[in-house]
Amino acid sequence: NAGVTQTPKFQVLKTGQSMTLQCAQDMNHNSMYWYRQDPGMGLRLIYYSASEGTTDKGEVPNGYNVSRLNKREFSLRLESAAPSQTSVYFCASSENFVNTYGYTFGSGTRLTVV
Amino acid sequence: AQTVTQSQPEMSVQEAETVTLSCTYDTSENNYYLFWYKQPPSRQMILVIRQEAYKQQNATENRFSVNFQKAAKSFSLKISDSQLGDTAMYFCAFMKGAQKLVFGQGTRLTINP
Numbered sequence: 666n667a668g669v670t671q672t673p674k675f676q677v678l679k680t681g682q683s684m685t686l687q688c689a690q691d692m693n694h695n696s697m698y699w700y701r702q703d704p705g706m707g708l709r710l711i712y713y714s715a716s717e718g719t720t721d722k723g724e725v726p727n728g729y730n731v732s733r734l735n736k737r738e739f740s741l742r743l744e745s746a747a748p749s750q751t752s753v754y755f756c757a758s759s760e761n762f763v764n765t766y767g768y769t770f771g772s773g774t775r776l777t778v779v
Numbered sequence: 780a781q782t783v784t785q786s787q788p789e790m791s792v793q794e795a796e797t798v799t800l801s802c803t804y805d806t807s808e809n810n811y812y813l814f815w816y817k818q819p820p821s822r823q824m825i826l827v828i829r830q831e832a833y834k835q836q837n838a839t840e841n842r843f844s845v846n847f848q849k850a851a852k853s854f855s856l857k858i859s860d861s862q863l864g865d866t867a868m869y870f871c872a873f874m875k876g877a878q879k880l881v882f883g884q885g886t887r888l889t890i891n892p
Contacts, residue, residue: 698879705788707870707882723879755824763877765812765831770824 667691671756671771678746678778686741686774688756694769696762697739699723699731701752702773708755714739715762746778781806783873785883792861793891799846800856800886802871809833811875813847813854818868818885827869830854858888866890 669690678684690697695716700708700723710723714733728750730742739758743750753775757768782805792798804813815827830838830847837845842862846855858865871883 700882705884707783707785707884709882710879713879753822757824757880765874767812767814767816767826767829767872767874768880773822775822 669756669758669769669771671754671774673774674772675775676777678743678776680746680748680778682746683742683744684746684776685743686754686756686776687738688740688771689738690756690758690769691737692758692760692769693736694758694760695736696759696764697733698757698759698768699729699739699741700755700757701725702755703752711741711754743776746776748778750776751778752776781808781811781873781875781878781881783871783881783883785871785886787886788884789887789889791889791891794861794863796861797857797859798861798888800858800869800871800888802854802856802883804852804854804871804873804883806852806873806875808875811873813845814872814874814880815843815845815854815856816870816872816882817865818870819864819866824870828856861890863890863892 672687698713699711712731717736756771811832813830817825842859
C-alpha cells in the first residue's frame with residue numbers, strides 16, 4: 666500500500682538546470698497538490714490539480730510548471746532552477762477537491778540549487 | 780484568505796511531561812476543519828488529529844487532544860505523557876470545503892530523555 670510516491674528523494678542542481686519531480690498515487694484520488702516547505706514558512710501550495718485534465722496555480726507558482734499526466738501522476742517541472750527554489754517539495758493527494766479529511770502526503774524531495 | 784499562525788518556533792520538554800502547542804487562525808467562515816500534522820525526521824507528513832468547527836467537543840486521539848476555542852480562533856494541541864517518538868515538527872492546518880489546505884509555520888518539538 667504505497668500511497669503517494671515521490672521521486673527522487675534528493676537532488677542537487679546547478680543554477681539554470683531543469684528537472685522534473687515525479688509524483689504518483691495509487692489510491693484512486695482525483696485531486697493532487699504540490700507544496701514546498703521552507704524553514705519558518707510552513708508548507709506553501711505551488712500548484713494543484715482538482716481533477717484529471719485540470720491544473721491551477723497556488724500561492725507560489727512562479728518558476729514552476731505542472732502536468733497532470735493521468736489520474737495517478739502529477740509532475741512538477743523547474744525549467745531554469747534558481748537558488749531560491751532550494752526547498753523540500755511535497756506532493757499530496759485527496760479523494761476529491763471538496764474534502765474535509767486533509768491530504769495524504771508523499772515523503773518529499775529535498776532539492777538544493779547551487 | 781485564511782491564515783494560520785504558530786507562534787512557538789521551538790519547544791522542548793522532558794519525557795513523560797505534558798506539552799501544549801499553540802495555533803491561531805483567521806477566517807470569516809463558520810464551517811471549516813482544522814488539523815495537526817506531525818513531521819518526524821523521516822519527513823513524512825502524518826495526520827495526528829482533525830477537528831470539525833461545527834462540533835463543540837474537542838477531538839482526542841489517544842495521548843493527543845485539542846483545545847478548540849472557536850470564538851477566539853484558537854486550536855492548540857496537547858500531548859500527554861510525551862514520548863521520545865513525539866520529537867518532530869508539528870504543523871497546524873486549516874481547510875474549508877473546496878479550499879486548499881493552508882499551513883502554519885510549524886513548531887519544532889523536542890522530547891528529552
